[in-house]
Every structure is written in C-alpha cells, then in structure tokens.
Amino acid sequence: MSQNQTPIEPLSVGNVVSAGLRIYRDHFKSYFGLSVIVSLWSFLPFVLLIPIVLLFIFSQLESQALLILIPLCLLLILYSSGKSIVNGSIIARLVFSELTNQPETVSDIRQILNPKIWIFLWAFFLLFLIGIGAYIGFSLGFGIFAFIITAVGFPFQDNFVLTGIVVLIGIVIFVIALSLMIRLLTRFFIFDMPLTVEENITATKTLGRSWELTKGYIGRIFMILLVANLVSIPIYIVIQIIAAIIQGIVFVNIPVETIDPSFQLLSFLVGYAIGILGNIFLLPFWQAIKAVIYYDLRTRREGMGLELRKREI
Incomplete structure (x- = not known):
C-alpha cells in the first residue's frame, strides 16, 4: 500500500461487537454446529484416554507397552487439538467471507484449512511459548523486586515514609508489568487469522502479521474485548x-456422601459438561469478533477496498 494512501476510518468498538453478534445470529445454525464439532474434537482425547489409563492400572501393562501407548496418546492429543483448531478457524473464515461479501461453503474452507493442521498447531505452540516467556519474565521481575524490598526495606520498617515509597514503587512496577503483558498478548489476539485467510502463510509469519496489523491499536482492541466480555x-x-x-x-x-469419590467425579463431570455447553455457545461469538477485528485492521491498513454490508452494521 502506498505511504500516501489515506487510511479508511476504522469501525467503532460498538460496531465491531454488534457486527459479530449479528453475523452469529444470522448464521447461528451452521456456526453452532461447527462449535459442537470443535468441542467434540477437544473432548475426544480425554474420552479415549480413560480406558487406556484404566487398562494400564488394572492390567499392569509392561513398560514396553507403555512406551508405545505414550507416543500414540500424544499423537492423538495433537491431532484432535489440530482438528479442533481447524474447525474453529472455519467459523472465523466464514465470518470474514461474509464481511467481504464473498461467501464460501464449509466444505470448501475445510479443504483449504485441513492441510494446514500442523501449521496451526505449530503457531499455537509458538504463541504458548511467548505467553510462558512473558509470564516467567513477569514473575521473575516481580519476584526479584519483592526480594529487594524484603532485603533492603527491612531496616526501614519503622520509617513509614520510606516504607510507603517502597510499596508505591512496587505497585507501580506491578501495574506497568501487567500492562506490558496485556499489551503483548492483545497483539496476538488475531494471530491465527492470517493463517486462516491468507495464502502462503507459515506459523511464524502469521504471528508476525498479527503483530504488524495490531500495531497502534492495542487500546482499541482491548476495549473491544472488554465490551465483548x-x-x-x-x-x-x-x-x-x-x-x-x-x-x-x-x-x-x-x-451418597458429598465426600464420596464417585460423587466428586460425577459432580466434576456435570460441571465440565456445562462448561463445554457454554463454550459451544460462546466460541462462534468470539471467532466472529476476531474476524471482524482482523477485517477492520486489514481494511484500514491495506485498503482492501471492501465495505461491510450495511445490514451487518
């Protein structure tokens, strides 16, 4: 895009959320069905691991059998997670195709995204490493400061002014560090959208595209996520x-007594099932929000020449 090109006015926070809600409402049946598939794929490894664990416990499998089962279980978890991610991404691409007024079918999108399953997994793993690194850095930094306060501030425990200053500095550092972490993770909110929509995108490129597109719009994206929540x-x-x-x-x-293990297990399963039901309803909404944000940022930054249909806004 030319440096002198006038950027397109971005959608307001309310328009982004309302567009996501309306698209979800208009395509509830198809999006909800895909969301069920996402949840089933994510739940499949746990269902299959239960008999494997029971078999291992009661049949006392030999170590050789265990060495075979562990890689198979890991492969199952990775494949199921990948299928879950791909089906979730299908929802996001369907929303994007609606925004661009170029509707696609689920089967067509599935044929495009299924070959990318391992790229999706690698991208999610890289994001996981980034999140872990940010958390470790945050924890270490705050831990070191807490140690310094304990070691240096202790002699001034009777000086309320110095103690107050040290505590205030600690609060400021905590707020700054938390803000940096939120900003970092917010910049990767749409990290899988380039891989979902664009061609010739690798795992590292999709993270880079998210970083590039969200530059300068962290506060606005954070407000959108706040309103959506x-x-x-x-x-x-x-x-x-x-x-x-x-x-x-x-x-x-x-x-049975509430402390009975069987009751605790049943209670956990009921709660988990309700949680899955909630995720089924909310996943399409969040995928729609993600797609609208991605569309808005691309339109503004790259001038795709696309306009949201008025009925969606």
Whole structure:
C-alpha cells in the first residue's frame, strides 16, 4: 500500500461487537454446529484416554507397552487439538467471507484449512511459548523486586515514609508489568487469522502479521474485548445457574456422601459438561469478533477496498 494512501476510518468498538453478534445470529445454525464439532474434537482425547489409563492400572501393562501407548496418546492429543483448531478457524473464515461479501461453503474452507493442521498447531505452540516467556519474565521481575524490598526495606520498617515509597514503587512496577503483558498478548489476539485467510502463510509469519496489523491499536482492541466480555456475562450467569440447579438435583437424588469419590467425579463431570455447553455457545461469538477485528485492521491498513454490508452494521 502506498505511504500516501489515506487510511479508511476504522469501525467503532460498538460496531465491531454488534457486527459479530449479528453475523452469529444470522448464521447461528451452521456456526453452532461447527462449535459442537470443535468441542467434540477437544473432548475426544480425554474420552479415549480413560480406558487406556484404566487398562494400564488394572492390567499392569509392561513398560514396553507403555512406551508405545505414550507416543500414540500424544499423537492423538495433537491431532484432535489440530482438528479442533481447524474447525474453529472455519467459523472465523466464514465470518470474514461474509464481511467481504464473498461467501464460501464449509466444505470448501475445510479443504483449504485441513492441510494446514500442523501449521496451526505449530503457531499455537509458538504463541504458548511467548505467553510462558512473558509470564516467567513477569514473575521473575516481580519476584526479584519483592526480594529487594524484603532485603533492603527491612531496616526501614519503622520509617513509614520510606516504607510507603517502597510499596508505591512496587505497585507501580506491578501495574506497568501487567500492562506490558496485556499489551503483548492483545497483539496476538488475531494471530491465527492470517493463517486462516491468507495464502502462503507459515506459523511464524502469521504471528508476525498479527503483530504488524495490531500495531497502534492495542487500546482499541482491548476495549473491544472488554465490551465483548461484558456482552458475554449474561451467558456465563445462565450457565452458572444451570450448573447449580443440575448439581443440586444430583446432590438431592444420589444417596451418597458429598465426600464420596464417585460423587466428586460425577459432580466434576456435570460441571465440565456445562462448561463445554457454554463454550459451544460462546466460541462462534468470539471467532466472529476476531474476524471482524482482523477485517477492520486489514481494511484500514491495506485498503482492501471492501465495505461491510450495511445490514451487518
């Protein structure tokens, strides 16, 4: 894009969220079905690992068998995770195709994205490493400062002024570090969208594209995510109410002590199932928000010459 090209006015925070909601509403059936597939793929490894673990415990498998099962389990987890990621990305690409007024079918998108399954996994792993690195850096930095406060500040424990200054410095450093971490992770909120939409994108390139596109818009993206979370609160509340009702029914109708392991396992499974149900409903919404943000940033930065259809806004 030419350096002198006038950037297109970005969508407002409210428009991004409302566009995501409306597209999700208009395509609820297809998006919801894909979200169910995402959850099933993510849950599959746990379902298959249960009999394997029981087999190992009760049949006392030899170490050779264990050496075979462990790689198979890891491969299963990776493949299922990849399929889950790809199906989630299909939702995002469907939303993007709606925004560009160039609708695609699920089968067509699946044929494009399925070969990228291992690239998606590598990209997610790289993002995981970035997150872990940021967390470790944050923890070490704050831990070192806390140690310095303990070692140096102790002699001044009777001096309230110096103690207050040290505590204030600690609070400021904590806030700055937390802000930097949030900014870092926010810049990668759309990290998988370039890989989902664009051609000839590798795992490292998709992270780089996200970093490039979000430059200068961290505050605005953070506000969009904040508003989207507020919109999601009613769904979270309903899910918690349903979970409490079901767990109450289980508690009343099952004649076992609450400390009984079987009751604890059943309670966990019920809560986990309710959590999956909530994720099924919310995943398409968040994928839509991600796609709208990506579309908006690309339109503004690269002048794709695309306009949101008025009915979507």
